[in-house]
Amino acid sequence: MNSMVRFLHHPTSQPCRAVHQFMLEVEIPFEEEVVDLINGENEQQSFKDAYNPTGQVPILRDGDFIVWESAAIASYLNEKYAVPSNWFGGNMQQRATIQQYLHWHSTYLRRGAGAFFYTHFAECIWGKRDYSKEIAKGKHTLDESMELLELWLTKSHYLCGDEISFPDLLGYHELVSHVAGAILVDADWQKYPKTKQWFDTLTTRSHSKTVSEVIMQVGAARLAGHIIPMNRKTSLAKGTEIKPGIPGMAQQQ
Amino acid sequence: MNSMVRFLHHPTSQPCRAVHQFMLEVEIPFEEEVVDLINGENEQQSFKDAYNPTGQVPILRDGDFIVWESAAIASYLNEKYAVPSNWFGGNMQQRATIQQYLHWHSTYLRRGAGAFFYTHFAECIWGKRDYSKEIAKGKHTLDESMELLELWLTKSHYLCGDEISFPDLLGYHELVSHVAGAILVDADWQKYPKTKQWFDTLTTRSHSKTVSEVIMQVGAARLAGHIIPMNRKTSLAKGTEIKPGIPGMAQQQ
Incomplete structure (x- = not known):
């Protein structure tokens, strides 16, 4: 059994990058998996059932235990790996x-x-x-x-x-x-x-x-004006997004 | 010197009530101060300078130390008062x-x-x-x-x-x-x-x-249709609020 934690993320996501850099900075060994947000892998029901009902990344898998939300992941790793106290506070x-x-x-x-x-x-x-x-x-x-x-x-x-x-x-x-x-x-x-x-x-x-x-x-x-094809639903802009089906708001998809 | 923590809050605020109930449930002794959100006491610059630059409640004062954000306050109290482990997790x-x-x-x-x-x-x-x-x-x-x-x-x-x-x-x-x-x-x-x-x-x-x-x-x-006079700026509806001065959005005040 592999004892390394598994980090599911995408490099265009700000919170993913923060956790990713944290793991590199404090030298936590991890396997990584880039989730194909661009094509909506994270919006599949099977993905949500397995990992996170919101479909958001980052996600951390540690054996059978799964945790998401960047701050919760980093806090968990901080505790698990006895990281230097500056990262989450010494008092x-x-x-x-x-x-x-x-x-x-x-x-x-x-x-x-x-x-x-x-x-x-x-x-x-x-x-x-x-x-x-x-x-x-x-x-x-x-x-x-x-x-x-x-x-x-x-x-x-x-x-x-x-x-x-x-x-x-x-x-x-x-x-x-x-x-x-x-x-x-x-x-x-x-x-x-x-x-x-x-x-x-x-x-x-x-x-x-x-x-x-x-x-x-x-x-x-x-x-440079290039279009990157994506059908990504996002939590990036939570609260500013155009929601489908809400009266008076632009329709999407 | 009074060693009790001081809790600044307002009972119409959901996060304030959660912290308030937490302190009562776990029997933390505290002094309380209801901040006059209705008349915008929390929006005064002197209030923001003294307590919280966002003007939001709840706020906890413990001697010279000030902390805001409901989850951060509860977490601080949890640690300070060695609260039973169910409240913030036993492992x-x-x-x-x-x-x-x-x-x-x-x-x-x-x-x-x-x-x-x-x-x-x-x-x-x-x-x-x-x-x-x-x-x-x-x-x-x-x-x-x-x-x-x-x-x-x-x-x-x-x-x-x-x-x-x-x-x-x-x-x-x-x-x-x-x-x-x-x-x-x-x-x-x-x-x-x-x-x-x-x-x-x-x-x-x-x-x-x-x-x-x-x-x-x-x-x-x-x-019952009663109007409660208030000039409260709110964080309640953060992200859904009508912002002053944003093109295309309704103006307020």
């Missing part, structure tokens, strides 16, 4: 501050991903339409989130203190997608100098580039 | 499953609150308008979430196993608001019998009623 207050960030992240920065998704992926899925409202909403959420990142990074070198923690990877990979898709450009960075400095520091880490290669290529392809 | 897998729920909750069930908010509070804040799209979106998210609650409650008595845990309180208080505002009615419950049974079990707990009294009264007042 009660640090741990609470990290949990606070992780929950804030879900309802703020993560949702800013709508700006990337509707600028670049929506056309690939549903064709050319007017996505300006959804893009504006994503950008609004992204801006609101960047203001808080800047506030925190004015107080400490990293998001939850002077040492790197899992929240930094989670936050970083949201911004990597926005950079890949030119959602964040120089004019934005000028408003957030501390965040820019933090972003650059994280970019120099040895695993940042490896984990981000695919999304950088995908971003470049989209910026 | 690594239980803890991971609880974390998984807590993160799922933020992007699913919590967002279903838009159905309540736009049915009952939006008119109180912005006057009579057409909120049907936002209500439909909230209901869609609520339905999607109820399907997963039902799935999990078919497998075990509580959301994360056969013993009660903090996720149950968090989930329960979302549904309490929907019951108070008649968003969830008999026809809905018939689709989710296991969830109904779980809801009823939780309702019989001694602290459920105390913590829910105000929202039940508020719901009844709104159902």
Whole structure:
């Protein structure tokens, strides 16, 4: 029996990249499986039954045990592998501050991903339409989130203190997608100098580039006008997505 | 110096009620302060500077240490007071499953609150308008979430196993608001019998009623057509709210 954990992910997913980099940073041995989100493998009922009823990645399999949600996976691995305490906090207050960030992240920065998704992926899925409202909403959420990142990074070198923690990877990979898709450009960075400095520091880490290669290529392809065929249903833009069958909202599929 | 923790909350907030009930259930001594959300006390810059830059409640103050986000607060208290292990998990897998729920909750069930908010509070804040799209979106998210609650409650008595845990309180208080505002009615419950049974079990707990009294009264007042004057900005309906200044979206204030 293989005792390595199995990591199911996709490199265009920000939370997947955060967990992926975390495992590389702390040297957790793992097998990986790229889930074909582009063709909707994760939307098959058999996939949902086996792994995650929401169809979302990342997912971790450890023997018979399955866990999903990026923060839950990283937290589980942190405990299982006795990872250095900076990643999830060395004392009660640090741990609470990290949990606070992780929950804030879900309802703020993560949702800013709508700006990337509707600028670049929506056309690939549903064709050319007017996505300006959804893009504006994503950008609004992204801006609101960047203001808080800047506030925190004015107080400490990293998001939850002077040492790197899992929240930094989670936050970083949201911004990597926005950079890949030119959602964040120089004019934005000028408003957030501390965040820019933090972003650059994280970019120099040895695993940042490896984990981000695919999304950088995908971003470049989209910026060059290439359409990437996909029928992906997404949780990326949860709350900003165009839902089928809701009165007054654009229909999809 | 008073060594009791101080709990800043509002009884119409679902996550506040969950933490409140948790503290009562596990007998944590605390001082409480009801934050005047109705008149926007939490939106004052001085409040945000002192406590939480998002202006959201609940907030916990423990001496000089401040933590917000309901799950982070409960997790901190769980650790500080050596609470019985059922609440946040007695082993690594239980803890991971609880974390998984807590993160799922933020992007699913919590967002279903838009159905309540736009049915009952939006008119109180912005006057009579057409909120049907936002209500439909909230209901869609609520339905999607109820399907997963039902799935999990078919497998075990509580959301994360056969013993009660903090996720149950968090989930329960979302549904309490929907019951108070008649968003969830008999026809809905018939689709989710296991969830109904779980809801009823939780309702019989001694602290459920105390913590829910105000929202039940508020719901009844709104159902009777009373307007409750409020200028509350909300995170309740994050992602479904009408944002000021976004092109194509209704303007507020």
